[in-house]
Amino acid sequence: MVFLFYMLSAIMIICALLVVFSKNPINNVIYLILCFLAMAGHYILLNAQFLAVVHVIVYTGAIMVLFLFVIMLLNLNKAIILRxxxxxxxxxxxxxxxxxxxxxxxxxxxxxxxxxxxFASDFGLVSGIGKVLFNEFLLPFEMSSILFISAMVGAMMFGKKDV
Amino acid sequence: MDWTELIFKTIFLIIIFVVTLVVAMYSTYGERKVAAFMQDRRGPNRAGPFGLLQPLADGLKMFMKEEIIPLTANKNLFIIGPSIAMTTALLTGVVIPWGGTISIGGRIFSLQVADLNIGILYVFAMVSIGVYGIMIGGWASNNKYALLGAIRAASQMISYELAMGMSIIALVLTTGTLSLHEIVSQQHGMHWNIFYQPLGFFIFLICAFAETNRAPFDLPECETELIGGYHTEYSSMKLGFYLFAEYINMFISSAVIATLYFGGYNMPFIDQLGLSMNTVTFIGTFFFFLKIFSMIFLFMWIRWTLPRFRYDQLMNMGWKGLIPLAMFNIVATGIYYFFTELK
Amino acid sequence: MQNLTNRSKMVSDKKMTFMEWIYVPAIIKGMSITIRHFFSKKTTISYPEEKREFSKVYRGQHVLKRDDQGRERCTACGLCAVACPAEAITMRAAERKPGEENLYREEKYAAVYEINMLRCIYCGDCEDACPKEAIFLTDRIVASQYERQPFVYGKDILVEPFDLNLRIDISARQTDAVAQFKSVKRYAHNK
CATH class of the missing domain: 1.20.5 (Single alpha-helices involved in coiled-coils or other helix-helix interfaces)
Known part of the structure; x- marks a missing residue:
């Protein structure tokens, strides 16, 4: 377990550094994805399987895909070093x-x-997170979802010329 | 976990791996046969009896072909692309319960590699990582058609993942668990989830078609517009990996559908027969594969029936059709359980 | 414009009804059609094992006939080459030497006789033109080749074998009606 922890940490740190230092935007994104996957590994080490999988689905599977998507569309192929x-x-x-x-x-x-x-070993499981999210942190949770909806509506306003 | 358990799991993992590959291999053969039969042809029948050696010949051909990496391609990513597609396709098989329990030498083993308490979400995570194989490969080819295919694949998969997730949420409301093993055991004795979640099944099925890039959702690789889509520049076994990953995905998603909605390895009236546990497990696994194969047949049947969607139709259906429908399904299920729990 | 068949439908972009809009009935209809074809009889024939029946007067690869004593009938008159619309036939005549009477029926014979099978359109005019009943089209299929040159068939392929048992049967192409037609000297090509 300790060995796994150190290995994942090493991967994470190296990838994070590569995100900063690599010149090619696509490589940056891919290192960030690797970094996130290593982070999901850390969650699993903490017995937070639900968090790990949700992390992979949301960050690696959706947000980073959008990052990659935008970079591909903008065609930032060559390393552009801005003065x-x-x-x-x-x-x-x-x-x-x-x-x-x-x-x-x-x-x-x-x-x-x-x-x-x-440290509670069942904290990262579905029931633990659900209880905390819908009891203790209900208001911030709902607020953040309202924030997301307003962001979505705003994006729609920008995207469509005549609404 | 002791040594016998570990050894059993390792052997079982290898068996799953081999079975997945063999089924995927023969899916290519099956696809060609089904396509031929639906078009009043005979399909491959030259290599071996009934053409059964055709997949081997195809594989051999793939290996023998010249390996071309375009000069302007990003070489590392060009190689990584198909590897990711193949790996993620194969990784999903570990959470699927392939059968009940068997006893070997007095010890009881479960025919499932890993019974995660978040099995469904794990499948989801693998599906969402699977996009990278297509995206990275398409981008690294440095070809506009490949890029367009990759972009289409990404947007299509993101759009349909939402509806898929929502149909799963409704399913989780009825089952109350995320573990695939428990979902299967709850469906024991014809309590199949398809009877409780018909709309959810319908949405899930459509999304599964979209996620596996099968017709009528094969826009990322539609040859009429994009030559070959994301694998335009690929040749040899790297192309083979992409094509193979598609068939593995089809097999795995059929297995997931059979697990979630058709009772997995459960078979009606198995209890009344009074058989020993190993026999029951064996029959159950056989039944599970029968369900999977009928799902695969459905995949092929639809592919050779329906024409491809137009891109705007695809997006309209995903965002304006399936997502509201899935939301309605969640709300309806929630209301139903709210009132039945109250009693 | 007048309709050629009465199956044509006018295209209109009227608004779809609900049942059309959800597509499901149309999909089920399409799937029922494909599954019917799945179980229907297949039209393909597995070629080398089963063969389609040929027409009795099928026109395939040519044969240069020998007579009963095994002598070549062709006298290199060149009528077939003249009659050929595709100009596929070439030949070079030679004079029979003493001692070759058992090989060639008349004093003149074709030393070289070539048909370019890529040019040939298998019309059968050569066999109509032949006054000696030397050339006939048979029901044999011209084999495929990888290059163009092997398609120029020489006498080694065209002339039928000497052995009586291996002679090519052309009775289907040489019916009484044909023989009668050929005997009428009024027709231009029979002169």
Whole structure:
């Protein structure tokens, strides 16, 4: 199990780095897909089979297909290296740094959360997630679905000229 | 899990693998025979008795053909494409319950490689990954027809996955479980799900046709418009992999349909016969394969009857026809169970 | 425009009724048709094992006949070549030498006689034109080849075997009516 964990983590990190460093957009997407699959493997290690499969269906099976779809349609075949101005670069570094700090802070808090909610082996299964989703987090869940519908309607408005 | 269990599972896995390949191989033969019979012809009958060696000859031909990788193609992805298609097609077989339980030397083994508690979703995940084989292959060919085929395949599969998922949700409402093994055992004794979910079955069937890229939904590879679609540039065994993956998908989706809606390995009146467990399992598996083969025949029957959809018709049917129908099915099932549970 | 058959239908883009729109009845109808054909008798014949019946006067590969004593009947008069609409026949005549009387029936014979089977249209004019009843079309099928050259048939293929038992039967093409027709000298090609 430990060996599997380290292997999956290594795959994930290497793929994530390749997403950033690879020049070809299609390769970026494919490395991201591999990264997601490795993440699904992590979920399975945590006995969260439902989460793992839903992760594969939603992220790898639907969202990344759309990514790939768009890149293929735009035909970003060759590596296009855009020249960025210094201002853009500096601002990108600052934004990235701030985001990194946020992530770091969030990761630090996980220790407290872990102490408060001990690991339950049935959490990632259908019933566990369903109970949490429809009791504790019902409002955010419904809000997010409303958000999705409004996004869909908005996309329709953009897509159709005369509605 | 101890060693005997592990050894049994390994052997069983290999058997499934071989059976899947053989069935897919003979599906090509069956397809040609069915097509011929429906067109008042005789079909392949030269290689061996009744042409039974024809698939071997075809496979040999595929292996012997020259392997061409276009100069402008992305070589790695060009090779990865058919591999993904083949792998995902084969991976689905592990969750399907191929039979009941058998006892060997006093130990009881289940004829299912992995009884996941999310079996249906696993099938779904494999189907949704299967698109990549077509998309990557089509894009890597660097050919406009291949690209168009890949794009069509992707949009078609995404569109029909939704309706398929919704028809499954209605089914899950009736069964109350996601495990394929439990779904099959619930259907014991003619309590087949098709009687409880006829509309869901109808939607699932149509979506299964679309997901396997079979006629009348074979737009990704329609030769009249796109030469060969995503496998235009493919030759030799890489083309063979794509074609083979299609037949494996057909076999697997027939197995899934038989599992979900036709009671899997259950056979009516088997309990009254009073047979031993191994015999019952054997008959059950035989029956399961009979169901699968009739489903495959239905696939072929429809392919050689219906003309291909136009692209806008396909999208209209998916989004405006099947998805609302599937939603209605969910709501109706939900209302029914809400009132029956109340009592 | 007048209809050629009364099966034609006017095309219109009227709105489909509900039953037409859901397509299911049409699909079931189509599937019932295909399943009927699935079980119907097949029209294909497995060729080398079974053969279709030929017409009695089928015109296939030519034969150059010998007479009862095994002498070639052809005298290289060239009428067949003249009659041939496709110009498929060529020949070169030679004079019979003493001692060859058992090979050729008359003083002149065809040293080379070639029919280009790719040009031949199997009309049978050559056999009508032949005054010596030397050339006939038979019910044999011209074999396929990979190249063009083997289709030029020489005397080695065209002349029938010497052995009486191996002679090619042309009785179907040489009925009494044909013989009578050929005997009338008024007709241009019989002169």
């Amino acid at each position: 960025k101005s210094t201002v853009t670069r500096v601002s990108a570094v600052i934004t990235g740094g701030i985001f990194f700090l946020v992530l770091l802070a969030a990761t630090r808090q996980t220790f407290e959360i872990h102490a408060k909610y001990p």
